[in-house]
Amino acid sequence: MSAVAQVIPEPVQALIRFIASDAFVKAAIFPGAMFISLLGLFIVWYERKLLARLMLRIGPFHVGKYGGTLQLLADAVKFLSKEFIVPENARARLFILAPMLAVIVDTMPFAFLPFSPKWVIFPSDIGLLLFFLFIAISPIPLILAGWASGGKYSLIGIVRFAFQVFAYEIPFFLALTGVVVMARSFNLVEIVEAQSVMPFIIPQIIGFIAFFITLIAETERIPFDIPTAEQELVEGWKVEYSASGFLMLMLAQYTKTAALAVLTVLIYLGGWNGPAIPGVPAEILQPFWVIVKTLLLLTVILIMRGIYPRITIEKILELGWRVLIPMTLINLLVVAVITSWPVIF
Numbered sequence: 001m002s003a004v005a006q007v008i009p010e011p012v013q014a015l016i017r018f019i020a021s022d023a024f025v026k027a028a029i030f031p032g033a034m035f036i037s038l039l040g041l042f043i044v045w046y047e048r049k050l051l052a053r054l055m056l057r058i059g060p061f062h063v064g065k066y067g068g069t070l071q072l073l074a075d076a077v078k079f080l081s082k083e084f085i086v087p088e089n090a091r092a093r094l095f096i097l098a099p100m101l102a103v104i105v106d107t108m109p110f111a112f113l114p115f116s117p118k119w120v121i122f123p124s125d126i127g128l129l130l131f132f133l134f135i136a137i138s139p140i141p142l143i144l145a146g147w148a149s150g151g152k153y154s155l156i157g158i159v160r161f162a163f164q165v166f167a168y169e170i171p172f173f174l175a176l177t178g179v180v181v182m183a184r185s186f187n188l189v190e191i192v193e194a195q196s197v198m199p200f201i202i203p204q205i206i207g208f209i210a211f212f213i214t215l216i217a218e219t220e221r222i223p224f225d226i227p228t229a230e231q232e233l234v235e236g237w238k239v240e241y242s243a244s245g246f247l248m249l250m251l252a253q254y255t256k257t258a259a260l261a262v263l264t265v266l267i268y269l270g271g272w273n274g275p276a277i278p279g280v281p282a283e284i285l286q287p288f289w290v291i292v293k294t295l296l297l298l299t300v301i302l303i304m305r306g307i308y309p310r311i312t313i314e315k316i317l318e319l320g321w322r323v324l325i326p327m328t329l330i331n332l333l334v335v336a337v338i339t340s341w342p343v344i345f
Contacts, residue, residue, distance in 0.1 A: 004213065017140060026183075028087075031159050034257055035110075036107050036251065037076075037251070039254070039258055040250075040251040040254045040255060041073065041076070043254045043257070043258060043298065043302075044072050044250075044254060044257070044299070045060065045068070045069065045071070045072045045300065047305070048060050048068075048071075049068075050302050050303060051302070051303075051305060053166030054303065054306040056174055057106075060072070064111070065095050068143070070143055076247065077245055079246065079247040080243065080244055080247065081243075081249075082242060082243035082244075083243060084242060084244055084245055085242050085243070085268055086241075087149060087151065088150075089148040089150030089151065089238050090148055090240065091147075091148040091150065093223075094144055094147075094148035095145070095148040095149060095150075095245075096140070096239075096245070097250050098141050098144045098145035098148055098338065099141075099142035099241065099244075099245045099246075099248035100248060101140075101144070102141035102142055102145065102246070102248065102249055102252035103142075103248050103252045104251055105134055105137060105141055105252075106134075106138050106242055106252040106253070106254055106255045106259070107252075108134045108336075109131045109134045109135060109256075109259040109263075110255075110262075112124060112128075112131045112188065113188065113259065113262050113263065114125040114127070114188050114189050114266070114267065114271075115190070115262075115272065115286070115287035115290045115291070116272050116283065116286035116287050116290070117189050117286070118283070119286070119287050120188075120336045121270060122188070123189070124187070125185075126187070127186065127187055127188040127189075128176065128179075128186045128187070128267075129179065129186050130189075131259075131263060132176060135172075135256070135259075135260070136169065137345055138252075139162075139165045139257060141252075142158075142161065142237065142238075143158050143161065143162060143237075143253075145237060145238060145241070145249065146158030146238070147306075149237070149238075149239070149240035150240070151239065153233045153234055153235075153236065153239045153249050154236070154237050154238075156233055156236070157227045157228060157229075157233050157235075157236025157238075157239070158227070158238035159235040160227040160236070160238075160313055161220070161236070161311065163249045163316075163317060164217060164219075164220075164226070164227060164316055164317075165218070167217075167316065167320030168213075168214045168217040168218060168324070170319045170325055171210050171211075171214050171320065171324035171325050171327070172211065172214040172215075172218065174210075174325065174328035174329065174332065175207045175208075175214065175222070175328050176211070177328075177332060178300060178328070178332050178334075179200055179202050179204070179207070179267045179268070179332045181202065181336070182194070182203070182335050182339060183195075183333070188266055188267075190269070191266065191267055191271075191305055192266055192271030192273065195270045195271065195273055196270075196273055199268060199269050199270035199273070200267060200268050200319045201268040202271055203332055203334065203335070203338055204245060204268070204334070204335065206327050206328070206330055206334065207332075208268045209325075210263075210327040210331065211264065211268070212264065213319070214320075214324065215260045215261075215301075216304065217262065217320070218256070218270060219253060219256055219257040219260065221257065221304065221305065221310060221313045222304055222305045222309075222310060223310050224311070224316060225310055226310060226311070226312065226313050226316060229310060242276035257301065258298065259297070261294050261298050261301065262285070262290065262294050265290055265294050265297060269293050269297070270293075271287070271289075271290060271293075272285075272286035272287065272290050274293075278295070
């Protein structure tokens with residue numbers, strides 16, 4: 001750090017120290033409204049631009065000076081200015097409350113995700129368990145939203161969603177178990193530090209594949225978007241929502257996708273472990289590598305929307321129960337062998 005201090009001015013060093021502190025993270029991310037809004041706007045804009053390139057289109061371009069950067073803001077203003085309609089057959093109070101609950105529950109996992117040893121809002125020795133707790137209960141507000149809508153398309157969509165979630169929660173948990181066994185900790189910082197020599201994706205490639213598939217299914221991304229199939233159910237369980245309600249549900253889903261992408265980077269891709277960049281202090285480099293890896297993983301997730309078709313509910317359930325669970329059990333067996341004979345690892 002002394003060599004770096006000679007070339008970096010003192011005000012810049014002070015700014016670096018502030019950014020590296022937990023106070024900055026807590027101020028920037030929580031209470032969370034601004035952070036989640038900007039995160040959602042960025043992911044939607046990035047997805048639109050990425051899919052446009054895949055389809056040989058321009059994508060958002062006219063609204064905003066630089067590549068349609070204000071198009072998402074214009075869309076948000078449009079949603080917020082429209083009337084929030086409560087259907088006649090809906091359970092009104094629950095119908096209004098469910099989107100707000102969804103945003104809150106899907107935002108909370110970010111409190112336990114470390115972007116560096118110091119860049120974490122709520123450090124905990126059981127951070128992975130706390131993260132899994134909120135991910136496990138995150139489908140509940142969505143199921144309540146579909147049930148409270150009182151429509152037949154909402155009911156069909158939420159039944160499909162419930163079947164899909166139940167089929168993929170078990171392999172999701174079993175894949176995380178392999179990581180915990182190898183790292184011997186539920187602390188996400190210690191899990192990342194256990195990958196300083198080798199990322200867990202190498203010895204646990206089977207577990208990573210299973211976890212990545214469950215990630216797509218948990219967030220209802222294509223090809224696992226059968227609960228909201230537009231051609232069949234218009235918008236499935238959220239078809240009755242309009243204006244701010246629809247906006248909050250969409251924001252909750254994108255927030256959950258981003259949180260799971262960050263978790264994947266931390267538990268399988270080495271987290272903040274990466275090549276050193278001359279002149280860049282570790283306090284800045286560590287969150288930089290987490291963000292870069294997360295962006296690369298999000299790119300893969302978003303590209304799948306432009307490549308794969310939707311699969312049927314029968315195929316989704318068969319994949320979850322008959323393929324992913326045996327895969328994660330095989331991964332646990334491999335992890336047990338590696339941890340029993342450390343010389344192999």
